[in-house]
Structure formats: structure tokens, C-alpha cells
Amino acid sequence: MTDIDGVVPALAKALAKRGYETLTPVQQAVLGEEMRDRDALVSAQTGSGKTVAFGLAVAPTLLGGAERLPRTDTPMALAVAPTRELALQVKRELDWLYEFAGASVASCVGGMDMRTERMALERGAHIVVGTPGRLRDHIERGSLDMSQMKAVVLDEADEMLDLGFRDDLEFILQAAPASRRTLMFSATVPRTIASLAQRYQRDAVRIATAGESRQHGDIEYRALACAPTDRENAIINVLRHTNPTSAIVFCGTRATVNHLTSRFTNRGLSVVALSGELTQGARTHALQALRDGRANVCIATDVAARGIDLPNLELVIHADLPKNPESLLHRSGRTGRAGRKGVSALIVPFPRRRHTERLLANANIKATWGKPPSADEVQALDRQRILEDTNLGGETTEEERAFAAELLSRHDAEAVAIAFLRKHMTGLTAPEELLDGPAGGERHERSDRGRDRGDRGERGPRPERGDSRKRQDNFGNGVWLRLSVGRHHSAEPRWLLPMMCRAGSLTKNHVGAIRIHETETYVELHPDAVDSFLEAVGPGRKIEKTITVDRVDGVPVEPVAAVTPRPPRAPRKPREDKPRRENARSDSPRVEPPSPEAVQADAPRPDGPRSDGPREDKPRPESPRPDKSRSDKPRPEKLRFDKPRRDAAAAQPAKATPPRSEVSAAERPLKRRRKKGGDQWWPEGEAGAPPMVSSPVDATPLATADTDGAPENLSKKARKLLKSDGKPVRKPGKPKFGGHARVQTKRPHRKGPGGPKPTKAD
Secondary structure, three states, X not given: OHHHOOOOHHHHHHHHHHOOOOOOHHHHHOOOHHHOOOOEEEEOOOOOOHHHHHHHHHHHHHHOOOOOOOOOOOOOEEEEOOOHHHHHHHHHHHHHHOOOOOOOEEXXXXXXXXXXXHHHHXXXXXXEEEOHHHHHHHHHHOOXXXXXXXXXXXXXXHHHHHOOOHHHHHHHHHHOOOOOEEEEEEOOOXXXXXXXXXXXXXXXXXXXXXXXXXXXXXXXEEEEEEXXXXXXXXXXXXXXXXXXXXXXXXXXXXXXXXXXHHHHHHOOOOEEEEOOOOOHHHHHHHHHHHHHOOOOEEEEOHHHOOOOOOOOEEEEEEOOOOOOHHHHHHHHOOOOOOOOOEEEEEEEEHHHHHHHHHHHHHOOOOOEEEOOOOHHXXXXXXXHHHHOOOOOOOOOOHHHHHHHHHHHHHOOHHHHHHHHHHHHHOOOOOOOOOOOOHHHHHHHHHHHHHHXXXXXXXXXXXXXXXXXXXXXXXXXXXXXXXXXXXXXXXXXXXXXXXXXXXXXXXXXXXXXXXXXXXXXXXXXXXHHHXXXXXXXXXXXXXXXXXXXXXXXXXXXXXXXXXXXXXXXXXXOOOOOOOOOOOOOHHHOOOOOOOOHHHHHHHOOOOOOOOOOOOXXXXXXOOOOOOOHHHOOOOOOOOOOOOOOOOOOOOOOOOOOOOOHHHOOOOOOOEEEEOOOOOOEEEEOOOOXXXXXXXXXXXXXOOOOOOHHHOOOOOOHHHHHHHHOOOOOOOOOOOOOOOOOOOOOOOOOOOOOOOOOOOOOOO
């Protein structure tokens, strides 16, 4: 076959057995002459056959012109994948691709028994496929020998960096020989991949296939807008309407996966779950059930969004919107692989329409907008499929015609047809009724446009603040509903409003005034949203288990609370007239405010010299406060803690003191200042004068030590110093240092547990 020329004969034989007639662009690109024994950085769209491509690329390096690989004790090639499922899938692809080359392929992935993997490596494996964490564990423990490694392949390198495997990848690449070949395959080449390739590749060939610029041309994108509460019903109707051989539903969290798995299983759908919380065995069985046809629907998180190849996968449903354009491309890439057609449906709640449009624009994808199929459309398509069934118009045998004649002889033709329909429709789950939301969708589009204006800095009309009663004029002719919950049940708008929005596919723009009474609450709705809300609630009119809703005609009026009359008060006792006190405040003279002239005269003057001469003392006005000493209340003769009064006549006149300037220095009393070298004395009042004498004994006024001849102007301290020959006299028992006095012990101080403890005096 000329289309697969250039492939190693052993691998070409395996491709022919597999049914390959032509190679994909990326597979043809790795077979060029410029790729011979060189590193490569390959980017191609998901589903373009990258696994077979790097198997073909490393074959000349491993075989070296031989038809079969020789037996080896150390691995010759290493393939690293981000997830367990992708690693096991790569192993299966390399098993059939190197079947006639005699290669042994071993896997090292997390969640598997490490002892089994170690035994497989000891028996000898030509190619090892694994995840970064488990491969690093084997290298550190010495069970994986990297000394004879000739080629290292990184599959989905961008995903491994996003998952935080950069340190593990660098450890693996540093453990491999420097002469190895390094091939990196990825759907996209961000800056992190380019820097990693520049660091660990030598003279790498950059390959970008033509299909990279055309994102998933074999996939049809559909954006289906629905109410937020109809997401699960919309998914069921899409599955029933499309009727795929196999489908996958992507969710954002593991909790959503468990919820949808239980819901769809109860509806009779054959589903399997795939998430990170499952064991590796359970995840492998789930994928195998989907490949074998034992299950039709797989509900998974983004763990299944990379590299997993599910045959005959016709439909991908995004139950939760992807977080970024890359996630959208990798999710959708599970279908439309190897030239097959596929459908990618996004379930878009009304409030997320603008967000979805921006997501599609960033991913360079054009999607067809519409609504999920209704129950009538699903049932009509079921009838059309029955009418167009090939078994009704196919060839029949003589035995089948004879039995059909016997069946018609016993039963009516109409009864036979009805039985046939019942038998055919028994295995199909009933479609769901969806809310009719064209008007609601338009309102949400308007709210999204307002949100976009806010993102661009444009301001729209702001709602009026205040009580919720002020919003009752927003709708004009709004319709009122009564809820069986009130203040007695702790009703609050912060949980009533979200509850109504979830129950009836409403938004806050549909709700007007909220009036909470004692045992019931009245809510105003927009006239266009009342019918759809009541239809969504159902005939039972129950929003929650104990909360019912009813329609009210007119504007509700809050009932007037019954007022219990208070019992009459007992008559008060007559007030006794008490005699007034003699010194009551009413008898005191009235205090008049000071006049402006008095205030101005009493005001403080600014500091500084006056320019108009010395200040003249003006008589101050009398105090407006009454004189308390003139009170008529008699004062007791003697109070407790009062000092005895002095008689004014017995008071002695003050001793006249001459001015300081007229007193000589010799006549002034001496003051002492203690210094280290001795006490110094100088006349009182002369702070800066030099000391007269160094000791009071040598002073001129103190010629002798006899106290009888001392001058009269000596102080009491000076007389005490004369008696002690100039030595300071201390009180007995007072220590020299501050604190309490300590008794000096006569025993010598000894170190050790038997000796006394040292004291402060020591």
C-alpha cells in the first residue's frame, strides 16, 4: 500500500491488519526524512492519531533496521501520560502496533499493584508506559533502570504541566541519558511547553499539522438554552432525541457525577460513572463496559477529557460549562475522531448565555443556538424511527410468514401493532416536559447585555433602594401570590427569593414587592412569568414540603392585628403636701448672666509686651454666683476631721522678712550639697556661687566645735554635724544601700548543698 510507505515493515503489517488504509496528517509528518533520529515538538488536534504517530516515530530508533526487537533487561523507550486511563490506552495501542516487532510493553500507573509492575520490569520490557508520579517512584526505588533509554515521549505534555507534574517530568528527563530522543506531543503549545522543550530538547523539529488551525471540523457544536432547573431534563431529552450508540456527559464536580448517575439509572438508562474518587479497577471496568456496549452513557469529570479514545462515541454533552476554551476543545475531542462525525452539545442556562458566547468565541468555534428537544419532538422522532425501520420492509422467510398468518388469525391486526409498539417503547425512558422559555430567554439576554455594559464601564439605570414595598410599581399590573409562610416561620426575602427562582425558573427581575405578614407572605410577580411559574410548580402548588403557593386577586392588605385593651389603672393615692425647706433652691436669688462689657473686660489678653504702656489693673466684676457663706443654715460647731479654728484676735502677725538683696552672704543660712570628695557649703540662695569651704568645721563662722558658741543661724542638721565631728549621723538599723537590712552571719560561706545561700549583703 503506497499510502503507508516509509513505515517499518513490522509496523506496516500491524497497520494493515488493523485496517489502516491511509495515515493522518500528523502520522505522515513524523515519517519525514527530517525526523530521522531527531527530537520533535508536535502539536495536533485531539483525535488525530498522535498515539500511533509517536509509535511510528520511535520505531526506527528502537529497531535500528532489524525486523524484531532483541531481548533486553532494561527498557529502551518510555512514554509518559497524564492520567491512568490515557496511559493504559497508550499501552493497548502500542501492544497491537508492535505486535509483529516482538516488543514487550509494561505499564506503571498509580492505583495498581506496584509489586506486579516491578515483576514485569524485571522480566524485561522494551517500552514502559506510565504516569509521572508512579514512574518517579520506580526510578527512586531502583526498579526502573533508565541507563539504556533511547527515546522518551511526553503525551499530552500541556495537561501534565497543568496538573502540577513539572517536577516529576524534570526528574524523569534528568534521569534519562543525554543521548536520548525527546518527543513532545500536545494539542496546544503554550509558553510552558515551549520553555520545557527548549531546556530538554536538542535541535527539535517543530511540527504543526494543518488540522491544528481548523478546530474539530468533524464535530457539530450545538448550544441549547434552557431554564436553570431544567438542566437534567434537557440532558435526558437530548439523549433520547439523538439516540447515540455511546455518549459521554461531562460534569464539573464529583458530586454532580454521583447525582446524575443515580438519576439516570432510576430512569432506566444504562450509565457508568468515571471520576477521580473511584478506584483504578472501577474506572477501567467503566471504560470497558462503554467499549463493549454494555453501557451507553458515561458520566465523567474532566479526568476523561484527555486522550481517551472511545469507539463509536457519537455525542458529548456538557452538563456543566467548561472553565476555559482548552477544556472545551479537549472535552469535545472525545468524539469526531479519526474522520468520524460527532456532536458536542452545551447545556446553557439562560443567565449564562453571554458567558457561553464569549467561551465559544475564544475557542474559535461557531455553534448553532437553539432549545433542547421537547417531549413532543422526541415522541415524533420515535414514531418516525419505527416507520422507517428496515425490519418492516425487509425480506421474510416462509416460516416467518406462516407464523404471522397464524398470529393475525388469532388477534386483530390493530392489536398486534399496538403490542409491537408497547414492546418497542418499553426499553425507552419517557421524555421530560421542559419549560417554554422564549420570553424568559429574551429577558435573560437583556440582563446579560446589561451585565456586559457594566463590564465595559457603561452604567445603566440603577434600581431604587429602600423597602421592598417601593418596588410594587415596577410591573404596574403585577400578579400577587400567597405563600404559606410568614414571620412566625422566620420568613426572610434572602431565602424566599432564591427558593422561588429555583422552583419556577425565575430571576430576581421577575419578582417585585415581597410583603411578609405574621403567618403568610405575598409576592408580586411579573405578568409574563406567572403562568410559567405556576406550571412549573405543578398542580400540587407546593414549592417545598410545607410551603404552598396560591394566586391572589388584587393587592393584598396586611390584616390589622387585634389589640387587647389594657385593664384600667388603679387610682393613685393623694399626694401629701410636705413643708418646704428653708434653704430650697426656689428661695435662692436668681443668677443673672454677665453683661457683654463684663465678659470683654474679663477676657484674657494676648501674651507679649503691650505697645500702649503698662497694663492697668481694672477692678474685676463681682461674681454672679451667690455667696454660700451667707446661707441661713447654721453651721455645726465642730465637724469630724475638721481642724480647730483659730481665733482672729489670737493670730500672730507675719514675721517681716527683709528683701534678699539687703542680706549679706555671711548672714544667710548655709546649705549643704553632698559630694564624693566631701560636703560643700554655700549661702542659701546662691546656687551658682563657688563653695565657701570644703567642710563645715573649717568654715569661718564655725571657728570652734563647741555648739554653745555656734551662730544662731545654723540649722538643725548643721548642729548635729558639729556634734559628730563632721561625720554624717545615721539612724540605727538603717542599711547603707536601699532595701531592708540583713543580718550578717558569722559562718563562712561554703559552696554546695550544705552551705548557706548568699545574701544581698554578701
